[in-house]
Every structure is written in structure tokens, then in C-alpha cells.
Amino acid sequence: MLPRAVVGQARALRMEWTKLRTVPGTAWSLVALAGCTLSVGVLALWTLDAGQCGQACDVDTAKLSLTGVYLGQIAVVALAVTAVTSEYETLMVRTTLAASPRRGRLLAAKAAVVGAVVLGVALATVLGALLASRFLLPHAGFDAASGFPPPSLADAATRRAFLGTALYFGLVALLGVGAGAALRHTAGAVVAVLGLLYVAPILAQYVTDPEWREWLAKATPMTAGLSIQATRHLDALAIGPWPGLGVLAAYAGGALVLGAAVMLLRDAG
DSSP, rough: OOOHHHHHHHHHHHHHHHHHHHHHHHHHHHHHHHHHHHHHHHHHTTTOOHHHHHGGGOHHHHHTTTHHHHHHHHHHHHHHHHHHHHHHHHTTTHHHHHHOOOOOHHHHHHHHHHHHHHHHHHHHHHHHHHHHHHHHHHGGOSSSSTOOOOOOOOOOHHHHHHHHHHHHHHHHHHHHHHHHHHOOHHHHHHHHHHIIIIIIIHHHTOOHHHHHHHHHHSSSSSHHHHHGOOOOOOGSSSSOHHHHHHHHHHHHHHHHHHHHHHHHOOOOO
């Protein structure tokens, strides 16, 4: 027989999966994730013309095709936060805890389900972005003869950029789950996460000291995390691709720890 803890975790995972897939907003959020990411990326590729920049053209085409991440992650944050906060705002969390009283196990199951679903859709989305780039870039003059061939998974840097972007989406989802569990309020948690992702890099641009500006670029989750997309001029990055993604992972882990602490220490109502 399986250990009781394993059985309990399996039940929690099944319960969270059932709740997530039966909520209408889940499908719309995932469609928005894929649609926004692909449409912005396609638009960026469509407006590119190698003939206009000539020999001076130095475009990271893999990163350009993934530009839509900046917009698509908003849908991820909304999905991840509401997966937690909707139960608190309707007090359905009391029913959930009656069925699965181990709060840490419950949050782990919710994070695993939301993260896995987002990661699966993100993998399909970045594959679509790769296919779009391979179709559109040759028409813009970016081919082997120009010295800027379309992205290919045969290239290690390109594989890292596309697969790392899918991981980026998954980590943003975990960040949203942790923030939702900690704040228990949809609007507040969404604003907090989006502010951390978008406002912090904007404020960093107004820092005049170059050393502090570089430090902030290394410490802000979106700027650091999206360094995973770079395939050219890596020496110009404030932080390397994998360490940058590690910064985002640290934020996501910290949010989940904080969320777990709040769930354990505060009443469900």
C-alpha cells in the first residue's frame, strides 16, 4: 500500500486539478497567454526588414520572436492569483480545507497544478513562436545567406532561449500562487505581482548611478528572468541567462514560503 502522505497528496492534486479545469476563467487565461505572446511576437517579426538595416543589422531574432512574453505574462499572473484568492473571497476555502486539512499540502498541490498547466501551454506557445519565426524571417531577408538565419532548436542558445521562456512563465505562475496565498485578495495580489514585474524595471531606469542600476537589473525578477531569452551579446547582459532565471525562481520560492506561512498562521476566513 502507498504511504498515507502520498495518497493524501494525490487526492489534493486531483482536487486542485478538478477545480482549475472547471473554472471558465482558466481557459480564457490560457488562451490569452498563448494569443498575446504569439500575436505580439508575430507583429514584431512582421515589421522586421533586413534590407533597412543592411550590414549594421544585429538583431537577436530568437529574443525578438518571444517579445510577446511581456504581455502574455499578465494572463499568467491573473490565472495564478485567482486560483487561490477566488476561494478566499467566496469562503469556499473552508470547504476545501475540510476535504484537505493539511494546508501546506494544499498549497503545494495548487502550485503544482497551476505551474504544470501554465508550463504545458507555455511550451506549446514558444514552439508556435519558433515556427512563426522560421516562416516569417526568411521573407524579411533573414536567412543563412544574410548571416542571420532563423532560430533553430539545433542551436544550444536557441534551445535555452525558447525552453527557458517556458520555464519563465511557469515561475511567474508560482510567484502568483504565492502572492495570492499571502495577500488573499485578487486585486491586491495582481497589482503586487505586476508591480514587481513591471514597475521595478521602470524605476531602475531613473537610477543615475551605473553600479546601482546594474545591481537593480540583476535583482528585479522580470529583467533578470528574461535574460534567458538572449542568444547574442551575452557579455553585455547584467546577469547571465540561467542565473537570471534563478533570481526569478528565488522570488517565486520566497512568495510560496510566505504564502504557506500565512495559510498556516491565519484563520481560513
